[in-house]
Structures are given as C-alpha cells and as structure tokens.
Amino acid sequence: MKLLHSGILKKELLDIFRDWRALCFTAAISILVGPIILLMIANTLASFEARSERRIAMVHGIEHSPSLRIHLQRETATIIEAPADFEQLLKRMALQDPVLIVPSGFEEKWRAGEPAELTIMTNSANSKITANTNRLKRWLSAFVNERSMIENSMQVTAMGANELVSVQEHDISSLRAQTSKVFGMIPYFLILACLYSVWSGAVDTTFGEKDSRTLEILQSSPNHMYTIVCSKWLAVWLVGGVLVTIAAWSFVPAQRMMPGETLKSMLAYGPGEAFHMTMVLLPLTALLAGLLMFAGSVATTSKQAQGSATAIMLVSTLIPLAGHIDPSEETSFQSLMPVISHHRMMGRILEGGMPSYLTLGVEMLICALLTGLLLYMVAKRLTAQSYRRTKF
Amino acid sequence: MIKVTQAGRQVVSEKIPVWLIREISTQIPKGKIIGLVGPNGAGKTTLMRLIAGLDELSEGDISVDGMPVRSASLSIGYLNEQAGLYHRLTVRENLLYQASLYHLPAHKVNRKIEELATALNISDLLGKNAGKLSRGEGMKVLMARTLLHDPEYLLLDEPTNGLDLSAVINLRKFLKNLASDKQHGILISSHAMHEVQKLADYLVVIHQGRLLMQGTTQDICLLTQSDNLEAAFAKLVYQITDIE
Numbered sequence: 001m002k003l004l005h006s007g008i009l010k011k012e013l014l015d016i017f018r019d020w021r022a023l024c025f026t027a028a029i030s031i032l033v034g035p036i037i038l039l040m041i042a043n044t045l046a047s048f049e050a051r052s053e054r055r056i057a058m059v060h061g062i063e064h065s066p067s068l069r070i071h072l073q074r075e076t077a078t079i080i081e082a083p084a085d086f087e088q089l090l091k092r093m094a095l096q097d098p099v100l101i102v103p104s105g106f107e108e109k110w111r112a113g114e115p116a117e118l119t120i121m122t123n124s125a126n127s128k129i130t131a132n133t134n135r136l137k138r139w140l141s142a143f144v145n146e147r148s149m150i151e152n153s154m155q156v157t158a159m160g161a162n163e164l165v166s167v168q169e170h171d172i173s174s175l176r177a178q179t180s181k182v183f184g185m186i187p188y189f190l191i192l193a194c195l196y197s198v199w200s201g202a203v204d205t206t207f208g209e210k211d212s213r214t215l216e217i218l219q220s221s222p223n224h225m226y227t228i229v230c231s232k233w234l235a236v237w238l239v240g241g242v243l244v245t246i247a248a249w250s251f252v253p254a255q256r257m258m259p260g261e262t263l264k265s266m267l268a269y270g271p272g273e274a275f276h277m278t279m280v281l282l283p284l285t286a287l288l289a290g291l292l293m294f295a296g297s298v299a300t301t302s303k304q305a306q307g308s309a310t311a312i313m314l315v316s317t318l319i320p321l322a323g324h325i326d327p328s329e330e331t332s333f334q335s336l337m338p339v340i341s342h343h344r345m346m347g348r349i350l351e352g353g354m355p356s357y358l359t360l361g362v363e364m365l366i367c368a369l370l371t372g373l374l375l376y377m378v379a380k381r382l383t384a385q386s387y388r389r390t391k392f
Numbered sequence: 393m394i395k396v397t398q399a400g401r402q403v404v405s406e407k408i409p410v411w412l413i414r415e416i417s418t419q420i421p422k423g424k425i426i427g428l429v430g431p432n433g434a435g436k437t438t439l440m441r442l443i444a445g446l447d448e449l450s451e452g453d454i455s456v457d458g459m460p461v462r463s464a465s466l467s468i469g470y471l472n473e474q475a476g477l478y479h480r481l482t483v484r485e486n487l488l489y490q491a492s493l494y495h496l497p498a499h500k501v502n503r504k505i506e507e508l509a510t511a512l513n514i515s516d517l518l519g520k521n522a523g524k525l526s527r528g529e530g531m532k533v534l535m536a537r538t539l540l541h542d543p544e545y546l547l548l549d550e551p552t553n554g555l556d557l558s559a560v561i562n563l564r565k566f567l568k569n570l571a572s573d574k575q576h577g578i579l580i581s582s583h584a585m586h587e588v589q590k591l592a593d594y595l596v597v598i599h600q601g602r603l604l605m606q607g608t609t610q611d612i613c614l615l616t617q618s619d620n621l622e623a624a625f626a627k628l629v630y631q632i633t634d635i636e
Contacts, residue, residue, distance in 0.1 A: 007492025011481070018480035213476035217537070219446050221493040222465045 001224045005231045008223075012205055012235030022200045023239075030197040030243045034189030035254035041185075046260035057136060058082045058095070061102040065110075068102065071143045090123045098122035098133040100140070110147070183267050186251060187346035188317060191339065193247035194281055195313045198240035198289040205232040206296030206378060207305040215382065225379040229293070233375055236289045244285045248277040268352055276349050279360055283367035284342045288316065290374035297381035320344075335359075338367060394420040394443060394545055394577060398452035401438055412438040413601040415452075420545060420577045425567065427592030428581040431629055435601040436581040437472070440547045443579065444470035456545065466494065469543035471534055473550040479523030483514065483533050486522050487540055494541035508536040511566055513559075527554035535563070539570075545577040546570070552587055564591055585622040595621070599629050 016023060057072045060082040072079055082099040089095045101119040109116040118140060122133045209215040218228050255269040292309055299305035320343035322334070334340050341363055345355045400414040413435035420426050420443075428436050441447045443454055445461035445468070456464035477486050484505065491501040509515040512532045517525065525533060531554050538546065548567075552560050568591070570576040582588050588595065589609055597604040597612070605612055605628060609621050618624035 005492070007489060011478070011485075011489045011492070014485070015478065015480050212479065213472075213474055214478060216446060216470070216472060216475055217490065217493065220444055220465055220468070220470050222495070223493060 002227050003230050004234060005223055005227050008228055008231035009235050012201075012232050013238070015204070016201050016235065016239050019200070019204070022204075026196055026200055027243055027246075030193040031247045031250050034186065034193060034247060035250045037189070038186065038251070038254050039257060042258040042260070042263050045263055046258075054096075054132065055135075056080055056097050056132070057100060057139065058086070058097040059100045059102060060086060061104065061106075064102045064104050065107045067107060067147065068143060071146065072139060075139050075142070077139065087121065090121060090126075090129075093123060093126045093129075096129060096132065098129055098136055100136060183350055184347070186269075186350060187320065187343045190244070190248060190277060190281055190346060191284070191317055191320070191343065192313075194240070194244050194285045194288050195292075195316055197243035197247070198236050198285060198292055199309060199313070201236040201239055202233075202289050202292035203296040203299075203305050203309055205236060206293045206382065207299045207302070208296070209382070210300075211302060219383065225383045226376065229375050229379040229382065233286075233289055233293060233371075233378075236293065237286050240285045240289055241282050244281045245278050248281055249274045251277075267350070269350070272354075273349050276354050277346060280342055280345045280349070280355065280363070283364045284338060287338055287367040287371050287374075288312075290371040290378070293378050294374045294381070297378045336362070336366060338363070338370065393422065393457065394579075395455050396420075396439070396443065396452070397454070399439065399442055399449055399454055400451040401442060401447060402450040411450075411601055413442075413598070416598065416601075416603045417452075418596050418603070418606055420579050422544065422577045423571055423575040424593045425571050425578045425580060425591050427588035427595045428579055428598070429583075429585065429588055429595060429625060430581075430598040430604075432583075433600075434598045436598065437549055438601075439598070440470065440472075440549050440579065440581065444468055444547055446470070466541065467544045468547060469538040469541065469545070470547045471538040471549060471551055473531070473553045475534055477522035477525070477530060477533060477537075479521070481522055482519055483522055483525070484518040486533065487518075487537060490537045490540050496541060504540060504542075505536075508539055512536050513562060528556055528559055531555055532559065532563075543576070546579070548578065548580045550582055551580060552582060552584065560587070567591060585620075585625055589621045597625065597628055604628050 055075070055077045057077040058080045059068075059072075062069050062079055062081070069079060080097075083089060086095065086099045090099065099121045101121060103117065103119075106116050106118070120133065120136060120140075122129055124130070209218065218225070221228075249271075251269050252271060252274050255264065255267050258264050258267065291312055295308035295312055296305050299308055316339050319337075319339050322340060334344065345359065345363070348355060396416060396418045399416045401412045402409050403412060404410070416435075416439060418426070428439065430436050438447070442449055443461065445465060454461050456467050459467075461468070477483075478489065481489065487505050487508075488501060491504070496504070505518070506515070509518055512535055514529065514532045514536060517529055517533065522530070522533065531551065535548075535551060538548075546567075552563060555563065564587075567578060567580070571578055571593075580588065580591060592609070594606070594608055595612055596606045605615065607615070612624045612628075613619065613621065616624040616627045618627055
C-alpha cells in the first residue's frame with residue numbers, strides 16, 4: 001500500500017488555493033492577528049510606560065514654598081506652573097497631571113509650626129491622572145517626612161549628624177506583570193494559528209467530500225482509503241505548515257515595531273526564537289490537521305462539523321491553562337501531553353531558553369504517532385461501510 | 393459477467409435491523425443492457441452500491457468475472473444521479489482527477505477526455521467551472537467521469553434524470569453503442585418505464601427489497617398478461633389492473 005497519491009495531493013492543493021477567500025481569511029487570522037494584537041497592546045503598555053516615566057509636578061503657587069521647589073527638583077521632577085484655568089481644564093479632563101496648590105504663607109506657617117495645608121486638585125474620573133496623582137502624593141509625603149526629620153534633628157542632634165534616608169520606589173512590577181501577560185499570549189496566538197491554518201482545509205477534505213457527494217468516487221476508486229486520507233492530510237499540513245511558519249516569523253518584525261525600549265528589551269524574539277517556534281509548531285500543526293480531519297469525517301451534518309471543529313479549537317487553546325495552575329511544577333503528563341507541552345516549550349523559548357533536541361524529538365514522535373492513529377481512524381470512517389452506517 | 397447470488401443487505405435503523413434488499417439473484421452479462429426497475433425505496437440504489445462494492449453484503453455473494461467485487465473496482469463504473477463534482481475545479485480538472493485516481497497513463501488521458509467530450513457533447517464545458525454547470529450538463533460530465541477509466545461494466549443509477557430530450561436520445565444511442573460495439577455490460581435503473589423499455593435487453597423488477605420478476609420485456613408482458621411494460625409494472629407492483 002502506497003502512503004501517498006500525487007494526484008490527490010495535487011488536487012487537494014489546487015482545491016485549497018482555488019478557495020482563495022477561505023485561504024485569505026485563514027492566512028489573515030493565522031498570520032496577522034497575533035502580531036497586530038501584540039502591537040496594539042504593546043502600544044498601550046508603552047503609553048503606560050511613558051506615563052510612568054513622566055515626572056512632572058504641576059503646581060499653582062510654587063513661589064510660596066522654596067523648600068518644596070528644591071525638594072521636587074531633587075526628585076528630578078519638572079515643575080510646571082499650572083494654567084490659570086486649571087480647575088476647568090481638570091474638569092474637562094484636558095490635563096494629564098493633578099495640580100498641587102500651595103497657598104500663600106505656606107512656608108512661614110510650616111516653619112512656625114502652625115498647621116499648613118497643601119491641596120492636590122485631581123479628577124478621579126480621569127484614569128490617566130491617577131498614576132500621576134499617586135506619584136505626586138509620594139513626593140509630598142517624602143517632603144513632609146524630610147522636613148519633619150530636619151526640624152526634629154535640629155532640636156535634638158547636631159545638624160549633619162542626621163542622615164536622611166530617602167527610599168526611592170520605582171514601581172515597575174505592574175508594568176512587568178502586564179508585559180509578561182502580553183508575551184505569555186504569544187504561545188496562545190501561535191496555537192490558534194496552527195488551528196486556523198488547517199481548520200477549513202481539514203474539514204473540507206473530509207466532511208466536504210460527504211457534503212458535495214464526491215466521496216463515492218474515492219470509495220469506488222482502486223486506492224486504499226489510508227492512501228487517500230494521507231494524501232489529503234499532507235496537502236492540509238503543507239498549507240497549514242507554511243502559514244504557521246509565517247505566523248511564527250511574523251513576530252520578529254512585530255517585536256522590532258514595538259514602541260518603547262523597555263518593552264522591546266523584555267521580548268527577545270529574533271530569528272533564532274522564530275526558528276525554534278517553527279520546529280515546535282510544525283508537528284503540532286500536523287496533529288491538529290489530523291484531529292480536525294477526524295472531526296470532519298465523523299460529522300454527518302455541516303453543523304456537526306462546525307461544532308466539533310469549534311470544540312477542538314476551544315479545548316486546544318484553553319488546555320494550556322492547565323499548566324498555569326502550578327507553572328513551577330512540570331508533571332510527566334504536562335511534558336508529554338501535546339498542546340500543553342508545546343505551550344510550555346514556547347514559553348521557555350520566550351524566556352530565552354531553547355528546548356533540547358531530545359524534547360523536540362519526543363514531541364515529534366508523539367505527534368507523529370497520534371497523527372498516524374487519527375488518519376487511520378479517518379480512513380476507517382470514510383470507507384464505504386462506515387459512511388453507509390452514518391447515513392442510517 | 394457480474395453474478396449476483398442471493399444478495400442481501402441489512403442495516404440497523406433506529407436500533408431495529410432492517411433488510412434493504414434480500415435474496416436477489418441476477419446476472420449482468422457483457423454486451424447487454426439490463427434494466428433495473430422498481431418503485432421508490434425498492435432497493436435499486438442499494439443493489440447498485442453492493443455491486444459497485446461501496447457497501448458490504450450481509451448475505452449472498454457478488455462476483456465480477458469470477459472475482460470478488462472489492463478487487464474489481466477497475467472493471468466497474470458507477471454513476472449515481474446524486475453524485476457530485478468538485479465545484480472549484482473545471483470539468484477538465486475533474487476528469488483529470490478521476491484519471492489520476494485510476495492511475496491512467498498521462499498520454500492516454502487527454503485523448504480519452506476529448507473522445508468522451510465529443511461523444512457526450514460536452515467539449516464546450518471542459519474549461520467551465522463544475523460549480524456553474526446546469527443539472528443536465530453535470531449529469532453528462534458525471535457520465536464522462538464514469539466512463540473515463542473504460543470500465544467493462546457500467547452501473548447507471550437514474551442517468552437520464554435532469555437531461556433534456558435531445559440529451560436523452562443521445563445518451564440512449566451512446567449506451568447502445570457501448571453495449572453492442574464495446575461489449576460493455578450495463579445495469580441501468582430508472583423510474584421511466586418507456587425509457588427502460590427502449591434501452592434494456594433484459595429487465596429486473598424489484599419491490600420492497602425483493603426480486604419480483606426478471607426477463608425480457610416480452611416475457612414480463614406475457615407473464616402478466618399486459619400490453620406494455622408500464623401496465624405489467626402496475627400489475628406487478630401496485631396490483632393495478634386497468635391503466636388508461
């Protein structure tokens with residue numbers, strides 16, 4: 001028995017390319033969606049980053065407190081005089097920074113030990129202002145602490161003997177958390193790319209034959225059904241493989257187009273990473289093509305075919321979440337279970353590590369065995385007897 | 393010769409075993425046209441699928457020139473009126489695909505396609521997308537596809553459905569030539585009695601999965617004491633004795 005039939009392979013490829021609308025849709029989903037969404041989120045994060053780096057103190061009446069001016073300058077803040085109509089501007093959300101109001105006689109009252117008041121005028125409805133308000137509060141808090149300690153030390157100890165401890169807090173944890181979340185999405189996008197790249201082809205080559213009533217010509221031909229199925233699968237995998245390869249490589253320019261040096265440096269994705277991703281994804285694409293072909297072969301109506309394909313897509317994209325319950329611990333199930341193990345390998349590549357050839361080899365072997373089994377089951381389903389049974 | 397001996401097929405429908413056809417015995421010799429007649433649901437298509445090797449026999453035996461049907465796919469061409477074409481391919485590509493499935497040598501294929509296209513009057517359709525064909529045109533292309541690998545036996549399930557009169561006349565001529573000149577054995581099923589009467593050398597009448605009668609048109613008319621095949625069929629199947 002031959003494993004491949006060149007005529008069937010050629011026809012299936014022709015059929016896939018003739019359905020150019022479906023192919024374009026598939027290609028767009030597989031190749032473009034991941035990088036585009038990544039860039040969109042990266043842009044948003046970059047604006048967070050830019051905002052977190054924005055050290056502006058908008059003050060009304062800074063001339064009333066020279067010591068506050070010195071403190072803010074020491075904090076490397078750029079002091080900007082608030083516009084006269086700052087209240088209206090804040091209401092209209094036209095300002096990105098809160099306004100610190102220093103009343104006249106503030107410094108004198110402070111020095112005399114009388115209660116002195118500073119006002120921060122902000123607009124909590126404006127989410128962009130919140131981070132900047134918190135930063136201004138931190139500066140003021142540090143200013144108050146510093147002044148209090150100076151006043152106290154002048155009373156108790158000699159000047160200069162007291163070392164002011166300034167704790168600088170540079171909060172990048174939230175940014176890192178957000179960026180890791182974003183980059184953690186790449187394996188999901190790539191698994192989706194694997195699924196989308198083979199979805200329509202796989203279902204079309206199996207259920208499509210039943211639907212268009214062309215299965216009989218295959219059944220009555222002198223070819224073994226396994227040969228027919230393998231040839232169909234190869235066509236689906238070839239197209240899917242090309243799309244997945246492009247999808248894996250499309251993150252290279254996407255990484256270069258990302259705004260913000262911090263983000264760029266946090267995502268190391270070059271040709272080496274893209275190559276290893278491709279090596280991980282091609283066997284997975286082969287397996288998913290087989291799985292979707294099986295779903296198509298079992299279905300008796302187009303709704304069933306769509307439903308089972310959707311279920312496979314949903315499970316395949318969500319199953320890696322199982323590995324997130326305890327990311328530190330990797331059970332043998334997780335390291336052998338396709339999709340989960342692929343997801344983990346991709347995660348490792350993104351962290352800068354590369355999967356060993358042994359790991360890749362084991363995964364390829366598992367995918368090959370499972371694909372072979374699935375294709376055998378597809379062939380069984382598509383043989384005359386199975387088809388006949390499903391009709392009744 | 394195709395020999396059908398006590399053929400039966402049982403399927404399970406809603407958990408109840410049902411015999412689609414049972415105890416059917418007949419023969420399809422080379423060079424003859426056999427008409428398979430029966431009302432809707434009589435089991436004509438089931439019998440054809442069994443002979444084509446598409447379904448498995450539950451009982452009995454079918455042989456093609458002494459070989460089991462499974463090994464005789466090259467000798468049989470099966471045309472089902474509901475069969476489809478690959479809509480995204482042109483007619484020529486559909487035929488080339490069929491040729492590749494039967495491993496026909498490349499140098500012969502194009503000549504064979506032109507030959508069939510001329511005979512079936514579909515030369516103009518070869519470059520047309522199969523999805524844009526009318527029902528009648530599609531049937532002619534299906535016929536060409538069935539004949540492409542030059543099978544010795546043809547199983548034609550309602551081949552005249554959807555064809556206009558001139559196409560039916562052409563097809564009739566074409567099939568008669570195939571049987572007489574090329575010695576093809578042809579089994580043709582149809583609802584149209586007059587059509588079968590004009591084509592068939594021998595008739596097989598089945599009803600509710602059972603063989604009712606078989607013989608020449610004259611034999612059947614004589615045995616049922618009818619003037620024509622339609623009347624004989626009405627008597628046999630529906631027990632109607634007076635047809636206006």
